[in-house]
Amino acid sequence: MIVGAEEDLFRDSVRKFVEREMRPELMRKWARAGEFPEPLYRKWGEMGWLGIGLPEDVGGSAGNPVQMVILAEELARNGFDITGAYSTALFLGMTLAKHGDEAQQSAYLPRLMEGRLHLSTAITEPNTGSDISGVRCKAVRDDDGWVISGEKVFCSGAHLPDTLILVTTRTSTHADNLRKGLTILLVPNDTPGLRISRMDTVGRKIFGTNQLYFDNVHVPAGALLGTEGEAWKILSGSLDLERLFIAGGYVGNAQSALDLAVQYAKDRVQFGKPIGKYQAVSHALVDMRMRIDAARHLSYHAAELLKHRVPCRAEASMAKLAASEALVHATNQGMQILGGYGYTTEMDMERWFRDGRVTTLMGGSSEIQRNIIAHEMGL
Ligand SMILES: Cc1cc2nc3c(=O)[nH]c(=O)nc-3n(C[C@H](O)[C@H](O)[C@H](O)COP(=O)(O)OP(=O)(O)OC[C@H]3O[C@@H](n4cnc5c(N)ncnc54)[C@H](O)[C@@H]3O)c2cc1C
Structure with a gap:
């Protein structure tokens, strides 16, 4: 694949990193233990890879999508499972940079870029898979924020330490268009009332998949991403x-x-x-x-x-x-x-x-x- 000399150099540097830090025997060990290597995630941060898709004004390197695909391709050489943590951090980080307000950006993006914060997305529910409009997990406004109740399934990486979950909730019922009543709330995974349980799956054991139970979980008004109803x-x-x-x-x-x-x-x-x-x-x-x-x-x-x-x-x-x-x-x-x-x-x-x-x-x-x-x- 010919993409350019600069990209080739970049590919080469990622490949060398993988040969050193993500060797097959390490990947086998992490997969067997069902364990995500936090020190490796921090090294991705030190390499600047977790900020590659973020604009320079928030501290990112504003890399281009070709570099991001090269990175995903090379990091997955010994198994794509672990790359899930990179691609999730990348696309959700870009989403936070685009739709987050200043307070959200300064609270989360620097930690993300340092490899000290994971991101996870919670859309799927027991009765809501491909058709997102069926989301039922409810968020109701109270005096100073939102109260979430409901269940989510298959949330990749939601159990990892220091994870911010972008939870798609139902905040109103628009009978004419169910997608309009959906709102994204930012929920740290150690918020009281949120229970997380690991799902046992056939594979993809390093990044991991989880079931989430929200029992009247309170989040502040500042947890709203973008505008209500715009999920x-x-x-x-x-x-x-x-x-x-x-x-x-x-x-x-x-x-x-x-x-x-x-x-x-x-x-x-x-x-x-x-x-x-x-x-x-x-x-x-x-x-x-x-x-x-x-x-x-x-x-x-x-x-x-x-x-x-x-x-x-x-x-x-x-x-x-x-x-x-x-x-x-x-x-x-x-x-x-x-x-x-x-x-x-x-x-x-x-x-x-x-x-x-x-x-x-x-x-x-x-x-x-x-x-x-x-x-x-x-x-
Ligand atoms: C390992 C793993 C990690 C995941 N990570 C996340 C995550 O991080 N966050 C998250 O929110 N979700 C996550 N998911 C959920 C994933 O996105 C859903 O599994 C997927 O959207 C499909 O939903 P479903 O499994 O309920 O299947 P269903 O939607 O019930 O579909 C079942 C079958 O019917 C087919 N089907 C459904 N509708 C149609 C249609 N209109 N036309 C043709 N065929 C159709 C599907 O293709 C499928 O073959 C993950 C799932 C897995 C297994």
Whole structure:
């Protein structure tokens, strides 16, 4: 992928960091323990990566979306799971910078950039998945703020220390348009009345997924992000960013699955030849490469559009759709090529296979991405 000399240097520096600080054995250890490495997050902050998407006037480095996709792609080389913390911090940080007032920006953005604050988003509920308009978690005004009651599910990273959760709540019922009654409130995860319980999932154990219970949780008036009733407007812009950054991570992880499978196909000898010499195997590897390269090009194309402030809703969705499906395909085929050894926990393929499976479900499922793209096509 040719993107420019400056970007190549940047990619190289991230790659060296990953080789040093995010080695496969460390990733395996963190995944087995279901533990997020806080010191690593602070190092991302020291590298300036958590402020890369933030404007210079709030202390960010105002990097461009191409750099952000490079970062996501390279950080995910040994597993995209951990990159979730980066892409979530990035797209929610950009959302706070765009919609937060001065007090919110100064309370949260410096700590975010130093790697001392995590961000998490709580939209999904037991009865509300793809259709955000069904949110029921209620926020009612009281004398000096809001009182939240209800339940959320699948909140990535909400359990990590020092996390600010952007909670999508229902503040009024607009019978004509349910999306209009939604409001985002900023809730620190140690707020009294909020209970957080870790969900047991097939994979993606480093960043982690949580269920949240709000039992009359009080937050001050200053917790309101943007304007009351405007959650949908805020979310629709920020979810485009999320799709693009996670697509970069999926491409990086899919490439590692391909690299591992190619190496194995060269080394593993059966019936007197390396298995990669059998067309059934080499063609499978070619198909993996083609899907990954297509997803990578779609991701960088959407990033270029965003860099030039060209609307890219369909392109960001296509990048997410293609990248998630390429990752699911690559880890599934990769396991086939590695044979029985691919099914053991000694090989990274099994972790990538488990982690990768969720990518066509979360962040807007493949069906929802197709719906968005169809809508952008006027259908
Ligand atoms: C590991 C993980 C992490 C997550 N992290 C977060 C997070 O941090 N914050 C958060 O708020 N949520 C998070 N989610 C939730 C995620 O975004 C939802 O799972 C997703 O939106 C789908 O909702 P659902 O699972 O309820 O499925 P449903 O919406 O019930 O969908 C079930 C199936 O029906 C299909 N379907 C639904 N509607 C349509 C339609 N109109 N057309 C075609 N097909 C349709 C879907 O594609 C899917 O295949 C996470 C989920 C997981 C698994």
